[in-house]
Amino acid sequence: MPTELKKQNVALNEIESLMSIADKYDVILIDVWGVTHNGVAPFPKAIAAYEKLKEMGKTLVILSNAPRLPGITRTRLSDMGIDDTLFDDVMTSGLECHEALRDRSNAFYQKLGTKLFHIGPARDRTVFEGLPYVSVDSVDDADFLLITGTDGWHFTTDIYNECLGQAHARNLPAVCANADELVQIGEQLVICAGAIAEAYCALGANDVYIHGKPDVSLFEKAHALANINRGEVVPLSRVLMLGDSLATDIRGSNRYGIDCVFTLSGVHAEVAPEMWTELFESYQVTPTYVMRDGIA
Numbered sequence: 001m002p003t004e005l006k007k008q009n010v011a012l013n014e015i016e017s018l019m020s021i022a023d024k025y026d027v028i029l030i031d032v033w034g035v036t037h038n039g040v041a042p043f044p045k046a047i048a049a050y051e052k053l054k055e056m057g058k059t060l061v062i063l064s065n066a067p068r069l070p071g072i073t074r075t076r077l078s079d080m081g082i083d084d085t086l087f088d089d090v091m092t093s094g095l096e097c098h099e100a101l102r103d104r105s106n107a108f109y110q111k112l113g114t115k116l117f118h119i120g121p122a123r124d125r126t127v128f129e130g131l132p133y134v135s136v137d138s139v140d141d142a143d144f145l146l147i148t149g150t151d152g153w154h155f156t157t158d159i160y161n162e163c164l165g166q167a168h169a170r171n172l173p174a175v176c177a178n179a180d181e182l183v184q185i186g187e188q189l190v191i192c193a194g195a196i197a198e199a200y201c202a203l204g205a206n207d208v209y210i211h212g213k214p215d216v217s218l219f220e221k222a223h224a225l226a227n228i229n230r231g232e233v234v235p236l237s238r239v240l241m242l243g244d245s246l247a248t249d250i251r252g253s254n255r256y257g258i259d260c261v262f263t264l265s266g267v268h269a270e271v272a273p274e275m276w277t278e279l280f281e282s283y284q285v286t287p288t289y290v291m292r293d294g295i296a
Contacts (some may be wrong), residue, residue: 012276014290018242018261020050021289022056025240025259027226029063029199029219030087032077033180034244034266035294036062037285043265043294048088050295059230060087063222063241065212065248067124067148067177067193068094093212093223094148097177098127100211109210112173113143119160119196120148120177127177128264139166145174145200149193157191157199164196168203179212179248182267214252215243223256240296246283254285262287265294 017020018028033039034198036046053060066073070090104110115136116128127148128135136142145167150159167174176197182190197210212218219241227233239258241251244266253260264271271279276290 006196009283013288014289014292015261015295016291016293018291019052021240021261022053022058024238025058026230026238027059027061027223027234027240028053029061029222029226029239029241029258031241031243031245031249032066032073034066035242035263036077037080037084037294038266043081043296045296046294047082047086050082052088059226059234061170061222061226061229062087062090062092063091063213063218065093065178065180065192065194065218067097067120067127068092069098069126070095072123072126075088089222089225093179093218094124094127094177096218096221097175097211098131101128101133101175102131108173108207112175115141115143116146116175117142117144117163117167117172118148119163120146120193121151124148124177139163139170139172140283142167142172144172146175147176147178147193147196147200149178150191150196157195160196160199164200164203164205168200168205171207172205173207174200174205174209176208176210177212179210179215180245181247213243213248214255216252216256219252219256219258240288241253244294246279246285246287250285250287251283259288261289261291263294264290264292 070092073090073092074084100109115134117139148209175194178193180192181195197208201208236257241260242251244263250260251264
């Protein structure tokens with residue numbers, strides 16, 4: 001599977017609806033924030049699109065950098081009117097982080113201590129609750145940082161400068177449960193855990209483990225869930241990713257070797273069409289298709 005990206009001339013293949021290309025694919029991986037909803041409500045065509053794709057026999061897997069377990073994502077979608085009968089499964093970066101903390105299956109996690117300093121809202125504590133870790137109130141008492149997000153949508157990374165500086169002075173490793181740096185809330189773009197992790201790296205920290213797209217592992221896990229739901233192994237050529245972030249959704253799709261739809265409904269919504277090619281080249285990504293709406 002491809003792991004390196006190459007700068008290419010992008011032939012823009014704009015579509016108006018997934019229905020025009022759906023016959024080419026059996027599995028569709030779907031981002032939520034900026035694609036299915038704007039953080040407040042579903043996009044106007046979202047529910048109808050999910051319904052139509054299910055009628056066509058497609059296997060739909062939510063693939064999200066949400067720093068929480070899939071059950072919470074299901075509940076959040078249901079609260080917005082997107083019932084979990086409209087999709088087949090959910091894979092989140094929060095689940096991958098939870099499993100890594102639980103299993104300590106690689107060298108990075110094996111060397112972590114048990115005392116964590118959590119940067120993020122209380123709702124994200126499910127990432128580590130029930131596991132043999134203690135959440136401490138001071139960076140000075142911590143063995144590592146666990147970054148899941150901000151405590152308020154209006155926050156900037158500057159708010160975390162002091163605690164990040166303290167952590168760096170102690171050479172603390174950091175775990176980030178969400179690679180996203182920006183997310184759409186209504187009409188506003190706000191920072192996510194990935195931005196805080198990048199701020200920590202900018203201080204010189206080099207012992208940071210970031211979960212989520214564009215890492216290939218999350219795509220592999222979502223693909224595996226789709227295979228289980230379909231009862232067959234679906235080849236990469238029959239898998240499609242739908243996402244709004246060039247840095248995560250589209251870059252990850254390119255690395256995994258699957259086709260992708262880039263939607264102009266989220267973090268890049270303000271980019272004019274004449275700037276698309278330049279934007280793709282700046283990220284060194286190649287969307288298979290471009291669609292101006294979210295899922296439609």
